Amino acid sequence: MIKKLRIFLALGLVVVGSLVMVPLQLLSMKTGLWSETVVLKIWHRMILKALGMRVHVKGKLSRERPLLIAANHISWTDIMVLGSFVDVKFIARADMEGWPLIGMLSKLQRTVFIERDRKRTSGDQASEIARRMAKGDAMVLFAEGSTGDGNLVLPFKSTLFGAASMAISEGAAEQVFIQPVAIAYTRLHGVPMGRRHRPIAAWIGDQDLMPHLKGLLAEGSLDAEVHFGDPVPFSKGSNRKETARLMEAKVREMMQATLADPAPSR
Structure with a gap:
């Protein structure tokens, strides 16, 4: 009964809040009266509040530009976790565009949708990401290509770093900075999660969204941690595969350290 009540109240908060936030975000996008990320941060924080999720941050987003963020990917909630406190734009797989709520949120924060399995469109998509980075947008790449x-x-996946190469080859920048970022879900009701319980937060493969959302809403009280590593310059002579391996190693190191010693819940 308590879990059902929690789900009802949480969904009510998301729906009512979205009815207010959507028009404000559309107004921001059309008029530029305020930064587009102002409303988005509030919206992301509201969804995290509904989920009962707390976010802990170590390090900070680099000020270097153009900037590509190479992060691991565990769940659709990664977008809310990052978007709740930093000014970033996301690179997402194409099918997310049609999802309820998540698709709308993505469009309202100018997400670049990519079709990873269609080579004919990959060049245009990489070029769009390159242009966005050149304009100063910090673009988040979930570099595993899956959750x-x-x-x-x-x-x-080294192919996903093609936007960095294209930004340089098209003359948009002499170099691109790539920053490793580790995301981890560490505590449930204040208690550190072990290997068996961490998948509670994970949204894996083709799992249906709504059952996973209901499960998170019913469970409540999760802690997420975000760790920022030092940015690495990527230039004309850089090797894409070596860069992908380096980012993977740095993210893995930060994530393992986080899981071994999670921040206190608060």
């Missing part, structure tokens, strides 16, 4: 279970970092 993990919260225990391990999957191999980073």
Whole structure:
């Protein structure tokens, strides 16, 4: 009964809040009266509040530009976790564009949707990401190309770093900075999660969104940690595969350190 009540109240908060936030964000995008990320941060924080999720941050977003953020990926909530406190734009897989709420949120923060399995469109998409970085947008790339279970970092796909190469080859920048970022879900009701419980936060593969959302709303009280590493310059002579391996190693190191010693819940 308590879990059902929690789900009802949380969904009510998201719906009512969204009815207010959507018009404000559309107004911001059309008029430029205020930064587009102002409303988005409030919106992301509201969704995290509904989920009962607390965010802990170590390090900070680099001020270097153009900037590509290479992060691991555990769940759709990663977008809310990052978007709640930093000014970033996201790179997401194409099918997310049609999802309820998440798709709308993505469009309202000018997400770049990519079709990873269609080579004919990959060049245009990489070019769009390159242009956005050149304009000063910090773009978040979930470099595994899929979601993990919260225990391990999957191999980073070097092809997804093509936007960095294209930004340089098209003359948009002499170099691009790539910053490793580790995301981890560490505590449930204040208690550190072990390997068996971390998948509670994970949204894996083709799992349906609504059952996962209901499960998170019913569970409540999760802690997420975000760790920022030092940015690495990527220039004309840089090797894309070596860069992908380096970012993967740095993210894995930060994530493992986080899981071994999670921040206190508050």
